[in-house]
Amino acid sequence: MSESVTPEISNFDSVEVLVDCPGAQGLYLYRIPSDLTVQPGDILSVPFGSQQVGAIAIRLLRAPSPEQESFTLRDVEGIISHGFFSKNYWALMEQVADYYQTPLIQVIRTALPPGLLAKSQRRIRLKVDQIPDTIDPFLSPPAQQLLVRLKQSAQGDYTWQYLQQKQKNAGLALRQLLKRGWVESYLVAPQAMQAKQQLAVTLTGATQTIAADSTLTDRQREILITLGKQGGQQWLTDAVPGLKTSYASLKKLADKGYLVIEPREILRVGSHSDAPRDHPKALTPDQAQVLQRLQACVGPVQVLLHGVTGAGKTEVYLQAIAPYLAQGKSVLVLVPEIGLTPQLTDRFRSRFGTQVCVYHSALSDGERFDTWRHMLTGQPQVVIGTRSAIFAPLPHLGLIILDEEHDSSFKQDSPIPCYHARTVAQWRSQLEHCPLILGSATPALDSWTHAKQTYLSLPQRVHARPLPPVQVVDMRQELQAGNRSIFSRSLQSALESMKAEGNKGLLFIHRRGHSSFVSCRECGYVVECPNCDVSLSYHLPHENATPFLQCHYCGYYQSHPPRCPSCESPYLKNFGSGTQRVVSELAQQFPHLKSIRFDSDTTRTKGAHRRLLYDFAQGEADLLVGTQMLTKGIDLPQITLVGVIAADGLLYMADYWAAERAFQTLTQVAGRAGRGEHPGQVIIQTYSPEHPAILAAKHHDYQSFVEQELVFRQELLYPPYGKLILLRFSGHDADQVEQAALKLADTLRQLDPQILGAGEILGPAPAPILRVAKRYRWHILLKLPLDQVVGDLKFLRQYCPKEVAFAIDVDPLNLS
DNA sequence: AGCACGCCGACT
DNA sequence: GTCGGCGTGCTC
Secondary structure: OOOOOOHHHHHEEEEEEEEOOOOOOOEEEEEOOOOOOOOOOOEEEEEEOOEEEEEEEEEEEEOOOHHHOOOOOEEOOEEEEOOOOOHHHHHHHHHHHHHOOOOHHHHHHHHOOOOOOOOOEEEEEEOHHHOOOOOOOOOOHHHHHHHHHHHHOOOOEEEHHHHHHHOOOHHHHHHHHHHHOOEEEEEEOOOOOOOEEEEEEEEOHHHHHOOOOOOOOHHHHHHHHHHHHOOOEEEHHHHHHHOOOOHHHHHHHHHOOOEEEEEEEEOOOOOOOOOOOOOOOOOOHHHHHHHHHHHOOOOOOEEEEEEOOOOOHHHHHHHHHHHHHHOOOEEEEEOOOHHHOHHHHHHHHHHHHHHEEEEOOOOOHHHHHHHHHHHHOOOOOEEEEOHHHHHOOOOOEEEEEEEOOOOHHHEOOOOOOOOEHHHHHHHHHHHHOOOEEEEEOOOOHHHHOOOOOEEEEEOOOHHHOOOOOEEEEEHHHHHHOOOOOOOOHHHHHHHHHHHHOOOEEEEEOOOOOOEOEEEEOOOOOEOEOOOOOOEOEEEOOOOOOOOEEEOOOOOOEEEOOOOOOOOOOOOEEEEOOOHHHHHHHHHHHOOOOOEEEEOOOOOOOOOHHHHHHHHHHOOOOOEEEEOHHHHOOOOOOOEEEEEEOOOHHHHOOOOOOHHHHHHHHHHHHHOOOOOOOOOOEEEEEEOOOOOHHHHHHHOOOHHHHHHHHHHHHHHHOOOOOEEEEEEEEEEOOHHHHHHHHHHHHHHHHHHHHHHHOOOEEEEEEEEEEEEEOOEEEEEEEEEEEOOOOOOOOHHHHHHOOOOOEEEEEEOOOOOO
16 A cells, blocks of 8 residues: 655645544544645644644545635644554554444544643633622622632633533633623643653763773762763763762763763653563473464464463563564563552563553553653563553564453443453454464453464463362351351361461452441341442441441442431341451451451552552561452462452352353462462352352363353353344433433344344343443343444444433443 | 534513 | 523534
C-alpha cells in the first residue's frame, strides 16, 4: 500500500479526520494550512463547532473545488503528535473496533494516554467590578449559590465542567449571571499534555583529556570521574547531592567544556534502578529446554507456556526477553494487576534496570503520558503493564508475553470496547509479526483449545520441589463431630505445627468484610442496599471499631442499626464469614498467631499492598488472611501452609465458567505453598468435597479437569465451542429498561436470519442482580456457532432510547 | 460535549 | 404578545 510519493502530494491540501466528540461519528473534512504538514495517523487539534477538539487524521484529499462545496472548510488548528499511528497500529485499532462492535474513536481513546486528545475548555470568571455591593434579593437561589462558589476562589474563576458537577442548576444560574454581566464565560485553547523540562548534567566527549588537563583541580577531576562511572548523565537535582558538589562547581566544569547543563524533557517514567542488579540464574533442564524452544520462535507464533506454580516461568521470561533487547527490540509483558505483582516488577527491574517501565491506570496522567512518549522513542525497552498496555505504541515490538493469561482482569467489562487483552495480543502478534507467549499454571480453556500454537510445559517445580499435597476437609463432618469453629480440626492442628516450625501461612476466603449479611432473628428481615438488589455486608475493621454495613457493589455504607428496621427487634445477627471475621476468630482461638488482613480494604492506599507483603515477609506476622489477591504474584519461600476457609463461595457462581474459575483460583492459591526449602501443605474446607473443581485441585490434575469441563461446554455450545455476545441495558427507570430490552430482542428476532444465522437469542432477562447503584439492568445473550460471521451490530443502538445505556460485550466473561 | 435553533407555558 | 424555559440536532 505504498502510495507513490510524487510532487502531486502537495495537492493533498485537505484531510479527513475522526473527531473526538461523542455523537460525531462520521469523518469530517478540514483544510490543511500551508505551514502544516499533515499525514494520516497524526493527532490533530481542529475547530469543531464552537470548541477545539482532538482529531485523528485518516486520509489526505485534494480539496474539492469551492463551487462543489456546500460549506467552507475550516483549517486544521495544529498537530498534537506526529506519525503515531503506524499502518499496523491502525489496523489493530480497526480490528478491535470491528470485532468488539465499538466506534473507532472509542478504541483510539482507550489506546491513547488521557490528556492527549485535548479539548478546549470553557471557564467562568467573576467580573468583580461589575457586581453591586448589595445583591439583588430577587436573584434566584441557584444563581446566588453559583456566585458564592465563584467568590470562594481567589481568582473567581472555575472551569465550567467543575461548576456543573458541583451544582445542579448551574446552567440556569449561569445564564442569569451572564445577563447581569456579573460573570463572563471564555474558552481556553486546548493544551496537550506537555513533557516536563528539567535541568540535566551530561558529560561531553572531552573526558579523555581529564588526566592531562592541568587546569582541573583534584576535586573537579574526581567529580567528572564519578559522574562518568554513574552513567555520564544525571538530573541536576540528583547530581548536586549525589556527587557531593554544588551548582557553582558544576557550572565551572561546564564552562571548561567537560559537561553541559541544559533543560531536558523529564520523562516521569518511574524507572528507578535502586533494585540490586541480578544475573541470569541457572536453569533446570525443563526450563532450559523451554527457553531453547522459545528462542527458536520467529514470526507470529503463539506459544502456550503451561508451567505449574513455582516452576520458574519468570526466569524463563527474563532470559527469553534479553536477546530481543540486545537486538534493539522492545518487549511487552502484560500482567493481571500491576499493584499485585510488585515482586515481578522488582525482578524485571533488577535484571534490566532502567530499560523496564510500567504502564497502568494507577499512574498519574503525567506519568502515563511520559511513559507513552518514552515508548514512542523506539529505545529497546520492556514495558510491563496491565490490560490497556496491549496498545503500547512500541515501534519495534519483538515479543509479547501475557503472564497469568487465564486471569479475567484481562477482559474489560466497561466502558466499551469490552476487549480481551489476550485476543488483542493475538492480533497484534500477527500484525507485528512477533511471537506471543501465554503463560499460566491453569490455562484458560480458550487458550488450551487454541489449535495453532506451540505447547510448552514446565511440569516440575524448580529444584524438584514437590507440589504441596492438598487435603479436602468436609465441613459437614466437622459440624457433626461437634466442631463449630470456622477452622476444621485439620486446619487447627496444621496452624499449630506451622507456628511451631517457624513457618508462615495463607488463609484464603472468598469474601472481604466480616460477615456477608445481617438478618433479624425474629422476623427474618435482611438488611439490603437502598441502591442495589443485594444485602449489605457487615464490616468490623478491627476489634474495637464501630461496626458498619456496606454494599460491595456500589460502596454505599451505613451504621449498624440497633434494632431491626422492620420489626424493631434488637436481635440482629450477622451471618457468613469474610476476611475480618477470619482474622478475629484467629485472634480468639490462636492468640499467639499474628495475622495480617490482605484484601482490597487494607490494600486500597498506594503502596499498601507492597508494604503489607514486606511486613509479612519480614516476620511481622505468621499469617496472611485475604481474598483473590492472595492468588496473584505472591512468591514467598517461608509459606508452607495454605488454607481455604470456604471454597463453596467460589463454586456456586452463576456463570458457565464458574467451575473453571474455581479450579484456577484454588490451584493458584494452593500454589503459594511450599515454594521454599520446607514442603508445603494445603487444606481446602468445603461443603461440596466431590465438586469436580475441588477434586481436580486436590490432585493437581489440570488435564482431566479440562477434559471433563470441555465435554460440558461442548454439550451446551458454550465457549470455546460457541461464541457469546452479551447485550447489556441499564437505566434509572425499571420499565423503560425492560421495554428497551424487549423491543430490541423483537427487532433482533425479526432480523435474525440475516444477522445471526444459526445463532440463538436468549432473553431478554433481568440481570442476575437486577439493580446496581440505582440502575436497573437487563440482558440479551446471543449464543452463536463458532463459524458464524457476525455482522455489524452497532446499528442496534438506534432501537434503544437514549435514557437507556446500551453496551455490546463480545465474548463476555462477566455475565452478571 | 457544547451550542443554536425552535417549540410550549408564565408573565407584561 | 413576549420572555425564557428546555428538548432536538448539528458541528467539516
